[in-house]
Amino acid sequence: MTLSRLKPLRRLSHHLHRRSLAVTAAAVRQDTTHWAQTPVVKVSPAAESLFHISVDISDSPELATSYTKAGQYLQLRLQDPRTRPAFFAIASPPSITASEGVFEFLVKSIPGSTAELLCRLQKGDVVELSPAMGKGFDIDRISPPENYHTVLIFATGSGISPIRSLIEAGFGADRRSDVRLYYGARNLHRMAYQERFKEWESSGVNIVPVLSQPDDSWKGERGYVQTAFARVKRTFSPRSTGALLCGHKQMAEEVTSVLVSDGVSSEKILKNF
Incomplete structure (x- = not known):
């Protein structure tokens, strides 16, 4: 093979190697997220295509302490490894979380999404939550x-x-x-x-x-x-x-x-x- 043909192949190989490293690094960053297993307390209709969802975090006090301001959000993932984590705003105020040990969400059921599967869960099903994120409303x-x-x-x-x-x-x-x-x-x-x-x-x-x-x-x-x-x-x-x-x-x-x-x-x- 001529040198002129080898150069593009080398560039492609270098590009694929860098992309592989980037994907691996992203996976490592995701793996560092602390996930807490929490049971679903309630799933009920809130409006057309919208659902009230309550999750019991009483066994994960670190989740409650991470939530300090209205407007914060978190990541939620299901037990099904084929689904991706999704971000949801916390609907209940911090005082409810502190006193009752629950996170409440208002979730729109979008076909084909993690949200749709979440809205189909039953009481007692387990989901995994990250700590609350974001600065909330200042x-x-x-x-x-x-x-x-x-x-x-x-x-x-x-x-x-x-x-x-x-x-x-x-x-x-x-x-x-x-x-x-x-x-x-x-x-x-x-x-x-x-x-x-x-x-x-x-x-x-x-x-x-x-x-x-x-x-x-x-x-x-x-x-x-x-x-x-x-x-x-x-x-x-x-x-x-x-x-x-x-x-x-x-x-x-x-x-x-x-x-x-x-x-x-x-x-x-x-x-x-």
Whole structure:
């Protein structure tokens, strides 16, 4: 074989060797994750294609101590080695985890995914969890409540999961003059946590459901969250306003654009995806 033909082969061999090392290194990094085996306590419908899932972590106190702020998430994997680990936001507030020894999740069942298999589990089935990750919602950036009278919250679909944790953990909503949650879903059948709305409102959060495909009887906001918010006459003071967003990327980008154009500091717009 000529030298000119050997050079491309050598380059290919070197490329494959580097790729093999990269794959091996990635596998090692994944293997360093601490996994705790935990039993499923409950799987129940939350809305169309959405499920409440509770997992008992009482025998894994290190999981509870890792969860300190609303908005954190973790990795979950099933016993089936053919499935990949998946990331899920923790829906229950840290106080519930500490007192009851459970993690609660709101999971969207997507065909062919780990989430779909998770939603099919039964009480007593075992899953493996990593410790909680991420910094969560940095509420200190919009505190104290007396200085940030207005907090605007935006969520779509299962993005309401960490928002539930935030609301039930408490962030001084009752000490602010205007706290609004714009919560978007296709219709009421797709909207989870409706049974919690009264409790959330009693804590100081005004809920604005926004439906993109409602039936004819719907009298509330229609369309998308970002368009519903854009239609509202905004009278808040930008300097005393903060915002929290969780959901579709397009929603977050468009809402952020509107808020920044209104003078709200980007540092006061907290995002969680």
